[in-house]
Amino acid sequence: MEEFKISWQSPSNIAIVKYWGKEKNQIPMNPSFSFTLDKSKSITTLIAKPKNQDSENKFFFDGIRNDSFGKKSFLLLEKISKIEPWLHDYSFDIYSKNTFPHSAGIASSASSMSALALCLTSLVEQNSKKKFSLCEFNTLASEYARIGSGSASRSIYPKGSIWGQNTSIANSSNAFAIDWSKEIHPYFLQIQDAIFLVNRNEKSVSSSAGHELMNQHHYRASRIVQANQNLIKLLQALKTGDWNTFVEISEEEALTLHGLMMSSNPGYVLLEGDSIRLVHYIRKLRSEHGLPVCFTIDAGPNIHMLYPSSRATEILDHLKLEFPEYFSEDRIIFDCVGEGPVCVSE
Ligand code: PMV
DSSP, X not given: XXXXXXXEEEEEEEEEEOOOOEEGGGEESSOEEEEEEEEEEEEEEXXXXXXXXXXXXXXXXXXXXXXXXXXXXXXXXXXXXXXXXXXXXXXXXXXXXXXXXGGGSSOOHHHHHHHHHHHHHHHHHHHHTSOOOHHHHXXXXXXXXXXXXXXXXXXXXXXXXXXXXXXXXXXXXXXXXXXXXXXXXXXXXXXXXXXXXXXXXXXXXXXXXXXXXXXXXXXHHXXXXXXXXXXXXXXXXXXXXXXXXHHHHHHHHHHHHHHHHHTSSSOOOOOOHHHXXXXXXXXXXXXXXXXXXXXXXXXXXXXXXXXXXXXXXXXXXXXXXXXXXXXXXXXXXXXXXXXXXXXXXX
């Protein structure tokens, strides 16, 4: 047994059809689609050392030991060790950092869990003493990432990916995400995502608690039908470059997600005043100025404004006038569709 060291950089993603609600073992209640982001990434190094009596797993964030930040990572290691019991013979040092500030209020679990899952897949590949095909490697990495955090399963692929089974999508699976990069019209590959950081604090109700509330939700059955239908419509729009249908689905999904939260028992509201102001303003830019711009929202108050790069200047000029504080206080992350994870081991 030898020491093994590997580093992967992996991005976050932004869902257009949202995963919301899950069964046991991180099996999604409905299928989802996301764009892989470019700039919001985690960089994770995994060092596996042959275990001795006093070795323990350690987690370092930004180079400083912080085991409480590493809880999700340790849990993922534990779960993968059940599948690959020889991992118990190692102790692990995990070094992780993000390209976005920890307190930005944007979830880091998709990027961090996918980066760690990729490191573990590299270790499993080396232990198997055979070279995995790209498809084998990515499928396994996506499955491990899903076990860490559902939406992380989609971050493994460039550009865009689908996670969750739908009978009319060949190879779609609840266990792992699939690559959808070849099915996206070039118009959508230049989509920009300006993330307005309405509130950088940790949200009051976690995604895990939100998923759980879907188990008993009055709208559960119809939500499953809606997500499946929206996914099929979205894939057609992505293929043909149909922006108007994309806008309809993106905003319907975002508002549905928050509608489901509000109508849970107990209900809760993550949107804030500025979230609503931004939603109205983005719609006004479309209806009154004819600009191609829309929004999506994750499980938090921040607004993701989506628009083609070809119209960025005009759109951002309007926002600078209406929401100047976001520009002057560095409260926007400018991201776009990205190329997926990279192995960065030297
Ligand atoms: O992967 P989780 O458990 O953090 O859930 C994320 C759910 C949403 O971000 C709201 C939607 C999605 O599909 O990413």
